[in-house]
Amino acid sequence: MIGRRVLPAARGLRGRITLLAMCLAAGASVVLLVLAWTLVRDSVAAVPQMPPGTLVEVRGVKVEASALADHLRAEARHRVLLAGGLAFGFVVLAAGVLAWTLTSRVLLPLAEISGTARRLSAESLDERIGELHPRDELAALAETIDDMLDRLADAFDAQRRFVANASHELRTPLTVIRTELDVTLSDEHADEAELRRMAEVVRTATWRAEQLVGALLLLARTDAAGLAVREPVDLGSVVGSAWQAVEDEAAKRGLDVELDVAPAPAVGDPALLERVAGNLLENAVRHNVDDGWLTVRTEAFATHSTLTVRSSGPVIDPATTAQLFEPFHRGGAGRTGRSGAGLGLSIVRAAVDAHDGTVSAEPVDGGGLAVTVTLPSTPDVTQQ
Numbered sequence: 001m002i003g004r005r006v007l008p009a010a011r012g013l014r015g016r017i018t019l020l021a022m023c024l025a026a027g028a029s030v031v032l033l034v035l036a037w038t039l040v041r042d043s044v045a046a047v048p049q050m051p052p053g054t055l056v057e058v059r060g061v062k063v064e065a066s067a068l069a070d071h072l073r074a075e076a077r078h079r080v081l082l083a084g085g086l087a088f089g090f091v092v093l094a095a096g097v098l099a100w101t102l103t104s105r106v107l108l109p110l111a112e113i114s115g116t117a118r119r120l121s122a123e124s125l126d127e128r129i130g131e132l133h134p135r136d137e138l139a140a141l142a143e144t145i146d147d148m149l150d151r152l153a154d155a156f157d158a159q160r161r162f163v164a165n166a167s168h169e170l171r172t173p174l175t176v177i178r179t180e181l182d183v184t185l186s187d188e189h190a191d192e193a194e195l196r197r198m199a200e201v202v203r204t205a206t207w208r209a210e211q212l213v214g215a216l217l218l219l220a221r222t223d224a225a226g227l228a229v230r231e232p233v234d235l236g237s238v239v240g241s242a243w244q245a246v247e248d249e250a251a252k253r254g255l256d257v258e259l260d261v262a263p264a265p266a267v268g269d270p271a272l273l274e275r276v277a278g279n280l281l282e283n284a285v286r287h288n289v290d291d292g293w294l295t296v297r298t299e300a301f302a303t304h305s306t307l308t309v310r311s312s313g314p315v316i317d318p319a320t321t322a323q324l325f326e327p328f329h330r331g332g333a334g335r336t337g338r339s340g341a342g343l344g345l346s347i348v349r350a351a352v353d354a355h356d357g358t359v360s361a362e363p364v365d366g367g368g369l370a371v372t373v374t375l376p377s378t379p380d381v382t383q384q
Contacts, residue, residue, distance in 0.1 A: 013103075013110070014100065014103045014104065014107055017099060017103045018096055018099040018100045019096075020099075021095050021096065021098070021099035022092050022096045022099070025091050025092050025094075025096075026088070026091075026092050029087070029091050029092065030088070032084075033084040033088060036084060037077075037080055037081075040076050040077065040080050041077075109132045109139065109142065110138055112129060112132070112142075113129055113138070113141065113142055113145060116129045116145075117145070120149070125149060125152055125153040125156060126153065128146045128149060129142040129146055130146070131143075170213075173205035173206065173208045173209040174205075174209065176202075176205040177202050177205045177206065180198045180202055181198070181202070229268070229269040229271075230267055230268060231267070231268075231269075231270065232267060233265070233266045233268055233269075233273050234263055234264065234265060234266075235264035235265075235266055235273070235298045235307050235375070236262055236263050236264050238270065238273050238274045238276075239259070239261050239277045239296055239298060239307065240261060241274055241277075242277035242278040242281050243296070245281075245282075246278075246281045246282055246285045249285050249286070250285045250294065253285065253290050253291075253292070254290055254291040254292075255285065255288060255291070255292055255293060255294050256291075256292070256294070257293075257294045257295075257296075258295040258296070259295075259296050260295065260296065260297040260298070261296065261298050262298055262299065262300065263298075263300060264299060264300040264305035264306070264377075265305055265377045266305050266355070266375040266376065267355075267375075267377070267378065268354075268355040269355075272351045272354070273351070273355070273375075275347065275351060276307075276347075276348050277307060279344040279347055279348050280307070280309040280344075280348060280373070281296070281309060282344060283345065283369075283371075284296075284309050284311035284369075287313050287314070287369075288311050288312055288313050288368075289312055289313055289367075292311065292313065292368075293311065293312050294309075294311045294312070295308075295309075295310045295311070296308070296310075301377070302377075303376065303377060303378060304357075304374050304375060304377050305374075305375055305377045306372055306374050306375075307372070307373045307375075308370065308371070308372045308373075309371050310368065310369075310370040310371075311368050311370075312364065312366070312367055312368040313364075313367055313368040314367055314368075315363070315366075316363040316367075317363070318362070318363050321361045321362060321363060321369075322361075324345050325345045325346055325348070325349040325359070325361070326346065327343055327346040345361075345371070348371075352373055352375070355375050356375075357373060357374050357375040357376065358373075358374045359371065359372070359373045359374070360372050
């Protein structure tokens with residue numbers, strides 16, 4: 001709260017409201033003056049006229065009736081103008097004073113909103129305006145701003161977590177490389193075999209860093225303004241191309257694979273949709289169990305098409321399925337013991353959002369995960 005202090009912006013608005021109130025009062029007063037003038041003029045004109053030359057006595061003095069009538073009419077007009085002018089000034093002044101006084105109370109919530117907004121920064125997004133009374137348009141504005149601040153705070157927190165996780169993931173292969181180099185170079189008797197072993201470790205760590213950087217760049221590009229390419233794509237063909245990349249790995253793990261791939265039209269970026277299918281299949285194979293199973297199905301409907309990948313694997317808590325789409329999350333298994341950077345499903349969600357689609361995940365009874373991607377099968381004319 002900032003008390004009753006009014007900020008400069010509020011004072012400017014307060015002055016404009018006061019000026020508007022004075023102008024309205026002045027306009028209404030002018031209308032009333034015109035009506036009063038017309039009424040007095042008509043009333044005086046309606047007084048019966050005496051014959052010419054008629055004399056009347058006023059305070060012991062005889063004057064001509066026509067001269068008296070002219071004097072009375074002039075006096076009436078003078079009194080109307082005098083009283084009307086005084087009333088006009090008083091009404092306009094009173095309207096200004098009342099408007100200036102009352103708007104200070106009306107604009108107090110606006111001053112609170114402005115003060116809170118001024119104090120906010122990326123490091124202090126926990127402050128809120130709170131509930132205002134009365135429940136008017138300014139209260140609705142404050143509620144809207146508080147909701148926006150909640151979303152901004154969540155976005156900043158997610159960004160901080162993402163940067164921290166990315167830094168950790170990138171530091172790991174760099175640490176491995178530096179350690180291997182230091183150990184090998186400090187050994188004066190290192191032979192060719194030792195150097196080759198060191199080179200293999202460095203190459204593996206470099207490959208991991210390269211994959212992570214590539215995934216981060218893809219995620220950043222997918223989260224950008226929109227798709228650069230929108231053209232008809234068959235999800236069945238996309239799945240077929242993506243499956244070739246993981247088919248050998250699935251065979252080595254002894255997975256029982258069932259591909260129910262039917263034509264399923266969609267609209268979007270073919271390369272990005274192939275990355276979606278590839279990430280889902282890679283996750284289904286690499287996070288599976290030996291001699292497990294895997295099913296892939298594409299279906300076409302009137303307005304949309306779906307891609308569903310189901311696989312066996314560890315038991316997953318249903319309450320944590322939404323977290324699987326967060327960057328660097330690996331189903332609660334920690335950072336060790338798993339390949340990949342934990343960005344697969346994050347890229348899937350970002351790519352599906354860019355295609356105006358939806359993605360959902362649910363645990364499979366007995367262990368495993370089912371992920372369903374739904375994409376429009378017709379172009380959105382508003383984005384053409």
